[in-house]
Amino acid sequence: MRGFNIGLFGFGTVGQGVYDILKDLNYSKLGTIQKICVKDPVKSRKISKENFVYNKEEILLDEKIDVIIETIDDPEEAFKIVKTALDHKKHVITANKKMLAYHLKELTNIAKTQGVAFLYEASSCGSIPIIRLLDNFYTIDELLYVGGIFNGTTNYILHKIDEENLIFQTALKQAQEKGFAESDPTNDIEGLDSLYKLIIITYHAYGIMLDVKKVPLLGISTLNDIDIKFAKKHHLKIRLVAYSGIKNNQYVAFVLPIFVNKNSPLYHTEYEYNAVVLESRYSSQQFLKGKGAGSYPTASSIIADLQSIANNYKYRNHKESTVNIGTIDFDKDIKFVVYLRKNVLSDNILINWEKRYVLDNQEFGIANVNLKELKKITEEIRKSNGFIALWNDPWNRKNTHLENHIEQVKEVNQIEI
Numbered sequence: 001m002r003g004f005n006i007g008l009f010g011f012g013t014v015g016q017g018v019y020d021i022l023k024d025l026n027y028s029k030l031g032t033i034q035k036i037c038v039k040d041p042v043k044s045r046k047i048s049k050e051n052f053v054y055n056k057e058e059i060l061l062d063e064k065i066d067v068i069i070e071t072i073d074d075p076e077e078a079f080k081i082v083k084t085a086l087d088h089k090k091h092v093i094t095a096n097k098k099m100l101a102y103h104l105k106e107l108t109n110i111a112k113t114q115g116v117a118f119l120y121e122a123s124s125c126g127s128i129p130i131i132r133l134l135d136n137f138y139t140i141d142e143l144l145y146v147g148g149i150f151n152g153t154t155n156y157i158l159h160k161i162d163e164e165n166l167i168f169q170t171a172l173k174q175a176q177e178k179g180f181a182e183s184d185p186t187n188d189i190e191g192l193d194s195l196y197k198l199i200i201i202t203y204h205a206y207g208i209m210l211d212v213k214k215v216p217l218l219g220i221s222t223l224n225d226i227d228i229k230f231a232k233k234h235h236l237k238i239r240l241v242a243y244s245g246i247k248n249n250q251y252v253a254f255v256l257p258i259f260v261n262k263n264s265p266l267y268h269t270e271y272e273y274n275a276v277v278l279e280s281r282y283s284s285q286q287f288l289k290g291k292g293a294g295s296y297p298t299a300s301s302i303i304a305d306l307q308s309i310a311n312n313y314k315y316r317n318h319k320e321s322t323v324n325i326g327t328i329d330f331d332k333d334i335k336f337v338v339y340l341r342k343n344v345l346s347d348n349i350l351i352n353w354e355k356r357y358v359l360d361n362q363e364f365g366i367a368n369v370n371l372k373e374l375k376k377i378t379e380e381i382r383k384s385n386g387f388i389a390l391w392n393d394p395w396n397r398k399n400t401h402l403e404n405h406i407e408q409v410k411e412v413n414q415i416e417i
């Protein structure tokens with residue numbers, strides 16, 4: 001095995017993790033970082049100034065550099081860097097999920113044409129090797145679904161709300177103080193970060209490139225006291241999940257909050273942990289739990305990708321489906337049972353309530369929603385500060401435990417919350 005000449009883009013949380021691990025391993029056989037490109041020339045750094053460049057071309061046009069590790073926080077600029085690197089026949093490793101959610105297919109095609117590796121394990125669920133797993137397994141044995149908790153920030157917030165009875169804003173502030181949530185947490189709490197990862201994972205699970213705008217999506221930013229008390233009343237926890245799979249013989253994908261009971265592996269996924277649940281026809285259910293973010297967990301996936309490039313590994317993308325971008329619609333008649341809360345005055349949507357309660361101008365309870373209405377309903381609900389969470393557990397195809405809860409709810413006329 002020869003050592004790579006590495007060009008590193010970004011020296012923030014992830015970039016420094018990559019630098020530290022390579023130094024710690026003292027494993028120059030794998031590769032040596034030749035240059036690091038960052039943005040701010042006056043920022044103080046923990047290593048000497050000679051290591052840094054500020055013009056991307058100093059790395060991209062350097063013929064000696066054969067591997068690019070891209071860890072910057074600007075998706076548009078990251079796309080330009082990655083595309084140019086692939087065009088120059090350099091192997092590329094990236095952690096940038098937003099950039100991949102929009103450009104994965106195009107960049108994959110360039111990498112194929114150029115005969116170089118393009119790997120991005122760190123982009124989805126940090127240290128959990130889910131992309132590699134999907135790329136190598138579940139071919140003849142059909143994958144029924146893959147999904148789970150893909151965002152550590154929201155999981156930390158939900159865990160703290162549940163454990164310490166914190167309100168949403170306090171839990172968010174704690175997540176920011178701990179460095180899990182960024183100063184602008186929109187991508188996390190609105191579910192976009194989970195959606196980007198779902199798009200990457202779905203591409204490797206089913207060969208389908210989902211359209212960011214079409215997937216039903218609701219985060220946890222509108223979660224309020226009524227929703228939290230409703231969950232507690234039924235001994236359930238709220239989690240934000242992403243799901244991609246086959247339901248009633250139809251392909252379905254969404255990012256939504258869900259109520260889980262103590263039989264679900266997601267119930268026990270706490271703090272900033274991520275979890276992936278998947279099931280194939282013959283393997284039965286499988287569960288992976290691990291750190292989905294942070295300097296070293298994320299960098300460990302990047303180092304694993306580097307090792308794979310040394311072993312001539314490239315994603316096989318063999319599940320490349322005949323379904324083209326845009327042909328996956330969500331117009332099917334698939335019924336979802338949901339917990340829903342909305343303002344009584346917002347009547348832009350007609351709700352098919354199974355059980356409805358009213359408190360302080362808020363109506364809430366259990367309702368039936370069809371997949372084809374789900375996108376519109378989630379958008380209306382977000383606008384009016386309402387909330388939706390799946391009541392049925394999509395991982396449990398028998399759904400017995402939550403159906404029991406519905407029976408209990410039906411029997412209760414007055415709910416004390």
Ligand SMILES: NC(=O)c1ccc[n+]([C@@H]2O[C@H](COP(=O)([O-])OP(=O)(O)OC[C@H]3O[C@@H](n4cnc5c(N)ncnc54)[C@H](OP(=O)(O)O)[C@@H]3O)[C@@H](O)[C@H]2O)c1
Nearest residue numbers: 010011012013014038039040071072073095096293294298
């Ligand atoms: N943090 C995590 O746990 C985690 C986990 C998985 C994936 N990711 C992904 O990894 C990427 C990096 O995240 P991070 O948390 O490490 O970000 P970060 O701590 O904010 O660091 C970003 C780095 O990118 C550099 N940068 C920004 N624009 C640049 C440009 N145009 N040219 C060169 N360098 C530029 C910054 O330079 P300066 O130092 O000069 O400001 C900084 O060093 C993001 O795509 C993120 O989504 C992060």
